[in-house]
Amino acid sequence: MVLLTATVMLSGCTNVKKRANTADTWSMIKQRNKVIIGLDDSFVPMGFREKNGQLVGYDIDLARAVFKKYGIKVDFQTIDWSMKETELRNGTIDLIWNGYTKSPARAKTVAFSNTYLKNEQILVTKKKEQIKQAADMQGKVLGLQSGSSGYQSYVDTPKLLKQYVKSSVQYDTFNDAFLDLNAGRIQGLLIDSVYANYYIKHQNDSASYREMPIGFPKEDFAVGMRKGDKTLRLKINNALHELYQEQTMKSISEKWFGVDNSVDDK
Template sequence: MKKKLLIFMALFLLALGLSGCSDNQKSVAQEANTTDTWNHIKKRGRVIIGLDDTFVPMGFRQKNGKLVGYDIDLAKAVFKQYGIKADFQPIDWNMKETELRNQTIDLIWNGYTITPARKKQLAFSRPYMANQQVLVTKTNENITSFKDMQNKILGVQTSSSGASLLDEHPTKLKNYIKHKTPVLYDSFNNALMDLDDKRIQGLLIDSVYVGYYISKEKDPASYRVTRGGFTGEDFAVGMRKGDKTLKRKIDNGLQHLANTGELQKINKKWFGNSDNSLIQPEK
């Protein structure tokens, strides 16, 4: 009888702990959806931006360790208008929404694609750049269409928009690849190394990333980029739903940069004559 009582008490305490954990998660989510943190950010004098620091050319490390990139320049230029310093925090891309919800970071600003699933969890700034998921292969593999990936190994970044599209539209590419299952990577850097070493035969990747990457390679012609049936997508800044003032400040800041010509200078610096910007100067 005593043993049964101890077991009952243990189960009761476990259930109580799980209930408390669930209540805490609901509280954190509710706070993220209702709290406007602009005054706190302004008082602190800095905003913390989460990113994958291997995503060229949006945000990445140079050989000397310095963090550079299109989104780095853009975020700094936006918050400079408000006298706020932009601090950048490398994060596990697979945990980005959790980091944002738990207020470890204030923003996700790193070639972050707007998707229906993500819009359920957080808010987005206005879109600022067009992108598309493409298949990159080595030219000597003679892969010229998604169908040519039949029984071949495909790589994709974990929790990326490419991974989501692959699952949402399996008939476009996923059903062709070996075991109908891709190899998952934490970063595109590792995936591209495996592509070069023939461990995978294809990589589903952002056109913005691969276009810049190939342009910097010694032999750009050794890569082939194939555009399949995936529709275009837009990059925007991700934030908690409660941060309505922060959203307004970022949207206005981006438009101001377009009006003054600063946005065009940043675009030219990183993309040359290729213009994927979605924000035009006001007339």
């Protein structure tokens, strides 16, 4: 019985993976007139909830603009960011669209749209800690978000930062990490520059923070989807290109970043 159960479970996992790699769901999305996007709803300014509960952000505006071209509604679903690829593969969501970074590791299981925004991982500290370079994190505690590209970079390139750090703490959201940074429970936070810039800009004590690049490669933000969704990928890429040409992406970027950071990768 145990062997039979294990065989059935393995078969089910294989079928789910095969379907994710081969099924083109565009016709189904059109028929239900809705696409489901998974996100971490605390990732400012890409996708986050205001105090009144309204979901806003750069990626929210951009996703709606993309699917407006096809007359399709967008349903945003909050997910555990560390489980995003599993949610996508299982069909709980259709897309990962929330400051999602392209990487070779993710490309093994996920198909990406064209790049629409550039990002980098930076170290954020409080100036009172006197941390001015990666080596100053010697014996200190670092905060990271679980399942983030920053965490993966931290692990994959230990000589840039990990070799100095005494210990690290993983957080579900950057909001929680900033609470600990402000309270002194961690002394550094490895974080996306777009999040850090927006968060710090909106703090009363913004001058108390220090932001520093420490050598991690620049990153490309893109939309993640199942490998079988070739039509969906084409539709998104075409819409992104049109929105760039129409300067809609420029308008959205200036709204959330104050400058035009948009990229046309077509």
